[in-house]
Amino acid sequence: MSHGYVAVQWNRHKRMYDAWLVTGIVLYNVLFVGVTLLTHRPPEDVAPLAVIAMRSTSTCAFLMLHAILSIGPLARLSPHFAPLLYNRRHFGVATFCVGLAHGLLATLFYHGMGNGNALLGIFTDNLRYDSLAQFPFQVLGLLALGILFLMAATSHDFWLKNLGPGVWKALHMFVYLAYGLLVMHVALGALQSETNPAYVVAMGFGLVWVCGLHLLAGWREHQADGKPTQNGPWIEVGDFEQIQDGCARVVTPPLGERIAVVRQGQHVSALSNVCAHQGGPLGEGRVIDGCLTCPWHGYQYLADRGQSPPPFTEKVATYRTKIEGQRVFVDPTPLPPGTPVEPASVSRSHARA
Amino acid sequence: MPEPNDPFYVGYAPLPKRLRPWVLRFVLVWLVGLAGFAVVLATKQQDPGPGEWDLSKQVAIEGLLRVDPYPVLFVHDPKAGDLARAVLLVSEFKFGAQDRTQPFAGQAVRLQGHFISRGGRGMFELSSESDAIQALPNLGPNPEPTLAPTREPLGPCTLQGEIADSKCFLGVMKPGFGKTHRACAVRCISGGITPIFVTRDAQRNATLYVLTDLVGQPVNEAVLPFVAEPVEVQGNLERRGDLFYLAIDPGKIMRK
Numbered sequence: 001m002s003h004g005y006v007a008v009q010w011n012r013h014k015r016m017y018d019a020w021l022v023t024g025i026v027l028y029n030v031l032f033v034g035v036t037l038l039t040h041r042p043p044e045d046v047a048p049l050a051v052i053a054m055r056s057t058s059t060c061a062f063l064m065l066h067a068i069l070s071i072g073p074l075a076r077l078s079p080h081f082a083p084l085l086y087n088r089r090h091f092g093v094a095t096f097c098v099g100l101a102h103g104l105l106a107t108l109f110y111h112g113m114g115n116g117n118a119l120l121g122i123f124t125d126n127l128r129y130d131s132l133a134q135f136p137f138q139v140l141g142l143l144a145l146g147i148l149f150l151m152a153a154t155s156h157d158f159w160l161k162n163l164g165p166g167v168w169k170a171l172h173m174f175v176y177l178a179y180g181l182l183v184m185h186v187a188l189g190a191l192q193s194e195t196n197p198a199y200v201v202a203m204g205f206g207l208v209w210v211c212g213l214h215l216l217a218g219w220r221e222h223q224a225d226g227k228p229t230q231n232g233p234w235i236e237v238g239d240f241e242q243i244q245d246g247c248a249r250v251v252t253p254p255l256g257e258r259i260a261v262v263r264q265g266q267h268v269s270a271l272s273n274v275c276a277h278q279g280g281p282l283g284e285g286r287v288i289d290g291c292l293t294c295p296w297h298g299y300q301y302l303a304d305r306g307q308s309p310p311p312f313t314e315k316v317a318t319y320r321t322k323i324e325g326q327r328v329f330v331d332p333t334p335l336p337p338g339t340p341v342e343p344a345s346v347s348r349s350h351a352r353a
Numbered sequence: 354m355p356e357p358n359d360p361f362y363v364g365y366a367p368l369p370k371r372l373r374p375w376v377l378r379f380v381l382v383w384l385v386g387l388a389g390f391a392v393v394l395a396t397k398q399q400d401p402g403p404g405e406w407d408l409s410k411q412v413a414i415e416g417l418l419r420v421d422p423y424p425v426l427f428v429h430d431p432k433a434g435d436l437a438r439a440v441l442l443v444s445e446f447k448f449g450a451q452d453r454t455q456p457f458a459g460q461a462v463r464l465q466g467h468f469i470s471r472g473g474r475g476m477f478e479l480s481s482e483s484d485a486i487q488a489l490p491n492l493g494p495n496p497e498p499t500l501a502p503t504r505e506p507l508g509p510c511t512l513q514g515e516i517a518d519s520k521c522f523l524g525v526m527k528p529g530f531g532k533t534h535r536a537c538a539v540r541c542i543s544g545g546i547t548p549i550f551v552t553r554d555a556q557r558n559a560t561l562y563v564l565t566d567l568v569g570q571p572v573n574e575a576v577l578p579f580v581a582e583p584v585e586v587q588g589n590l591e592r593r594g595d596l597f598y599l600a601i602d603p604g605k606i607m608r609k
């Protein structure tokens with residue numbers, strides 16, 4: 001997964017994903033422009049047509065951003081949404097492209113074609129920074145577009161590797177800032193002149209939807225966490241039989257990252273729950289070909305070593321485990337990433353499986 | 354949270370059978386959802402209004418050209434009754450037509466270009482060709498008696514409304530006023546296009562006033578900070594032909 005980079009590692013799923021992505025975008029914009037021309041007075045020239053396209057692409061990109069922000073919590077709520085998550089990056093790049101089309105149209109037609117620099121005009125054509133109702137909302141759109149650009153430009157694994165997962169993840173958290181900026185961009189812009197309540201209602205619903213999903217997913221995770229019982233340095237994971245073979249159970253130590261305790265036959269190993277790729281929840285993965293496989297993009301780890309099988313080089317922290325009777329315990333002190341640990345085993349006589 | 358017997362998806366492996374109906378659902382929700390939003394948002398958006406800008410054919414008009422301080426062509430129009438009909442003049446894109454029309458001020462001319470109109474008020478966009486303005490010597494050196502607009506002072510008045518650029522308001526952009534159009538209006542007025550004051554009655558019908566300063570000079574630069582905002586202005590009203598002019602002190606524009 002990480003030896004040498006190609007532009008995009010294509011496979012059938014990504015192709016299908018992108019094909020439906022593009023189909024949706026084209027469908028939306030064709031319908032929006034078409035319905036506008038049918039229900040409103042037809043434009044006589046390109047300027048009003050540009051305004052229609054501006055609205056079509058802007059609402060399309062804003063809707064797509066809602067979809068992107070929904071995929072994360074949906075996938076945390078149910079594994080059925082995993083196929084959406086797999087290629088989320090292409091979704092992000094597509095959203096940037098549609099947003100860029102809107103930004104270019106707006107900049108060219110509203111700030112350009114006159115006696116000044118169009119890009120500069122975004123900042124200077126309206127100087128009412130002191131007023132909320134008159135605020136130059138275009139600046140907020142430009143900032144959001146800048147964030148979407150940074151994210152699209154660094155979406156490739158090359159950047160992930162070179163920035164490190166921490167910085168990369170932090171950078172990609174800015175998508176929430178971009179969303180906030182865009183909510184204000186619309187509230188202080190189009191909603192100041194758009195008289196139909198449908199627009200306000202739609203945006204309010206989107207806001208409630210995005211916030212609600214995140215709260216729900218966070219709350220469910222919090223519920224599932226539970227308080228592990230501690231016994232000296234060891235914390236109790238639970239009954240060996242309750243961990244299904246080839247699956248993991250996640251424990252949350254009082255301090256530090258969540259731990260994935262994996263069962264392979266009669267053995268258990270423990271490793272960080274946080275995938276070295278983009279922080280996916282390894283404990284929600286499965287053992288495939290002897291490796292714990294991340295549910296997000298399928299990175300694989302040998303559970304007893306916290307390492308991807310060669311030639312891959314990803315490493316995560318490992319933990320010591322022990323089994324007393326049927327009870328499984330883990331020592332929550334992380335060992336350096338990639339440290340091999342002897343798996344704990346139940347003796348055959350104990351195993352009822 | 355996922356359960357052990359939930360289907361497990363990895364992008365590079367074949368799709369588990371149990372996820373197939375889900376993927377089908379996603380595709381449906383994606384397409385139907387987008388189509389739904391497209392139709393609803395498109396039908397509910399603001400009506401752009403009846404502005405017209407006929408670019409399909411270049412036409413010629415004849416009349417008396419005045420540049421005081423903005424270029425206006427006064428023409429005979431039976432629909433305007435006794436009053437000479439005033440047609441505001443602009444150049445292409447976001448530029449006024451002062452410089453080009455100045456040499457022909459006070460003369461009868463034939464202009465080449467395109468009509469722009471909204472709600473009965475007309476404007477003419479001069480073609481960029483060098484012969485777009487031609488003096489008409491054959492109408493005689495002084496066509497004033499036939500086409501000269503009557504200037505009728507109507508006294509001082511206070512008006513509430515919005516400063517807009519005449520070109521976009523009269524039909525080029527849709528909408529050509531309001532918050533979202535502010536930047537465009539600023540560029541147009543800054544580029545020399547005639548600034549107008551727009552008031553609306555209870556039925557939202559608009560009345561237009563050409564804005565000048567108290568001595569009849571352009572106010573393009575002075576009004577820029579107030580464009581597209583609700584404002585109140587005080588000034589002296591005058592009618593030239595069928596067009597209202599409002600002479601204001603730009604220092605006394607008040608935000609509402």
Ligand code: HEM
Binds near residue numbers: 138
């Ligand atoms: C350079 C950056 C941007 C500029 C100059 C800009 C400018 C504008 C303008 C002038 C409008 C009003 C259009 C009208 O209704 O007549 C608008 C509306 C809107 N913009 Fe932007 N925008 C920018 C970036 C973005 C981005 C990146 C997004 C979303 C991804 C976005 C989403 C929207 C939405 C949803 C609307 C309201 C829909 C509507 O037009 O009625 N904008 N923007």
Ligand code: FES
Binds near residue numbers: 277278280294299
């Ligand atoms: S986060 Fe991408 S594979 Fe784990």
